[in-house]
Amino acid sequence: MKALVDPDSEQILGAAILSADAGELMSMIEIAMMGKLSYRALEDGIFAHPTFAESLNILFASLESK
Numbered sequence: 001m002k003a004l005v006d007p008d009s010e011q012i013l014g015a016a017i018l019s020a021d022a023g024e025l026m027s028m029i030e031i032a033m034m035g036k037l038s039y040r041a042l043e044d045g046i047f048a049h050p051t052f053a054e055s056l057n058i059l060f061a062s063l064e065s066k
């Protein structure tokens with residue numbers, strides 16, 4: 001998974017996902033983009049377990065500055 005995020009607004013500009021059930025994840029990212037949500041909405045979201053959606057927490061946690 002890769003995501004492109006605007007550093008100023010923290011909005012998701014795009015994403016590419018190559019995995020099983022990628023459509024599930026892309027739909028969630030598309031809704032976040034349509035709603036102009038910060039990537040943090042997906043990073044901090046509590047998603048049903050077990051689903052692929054949980055991987056969005058990990059993807060966007062990697063954007064945190066160290």
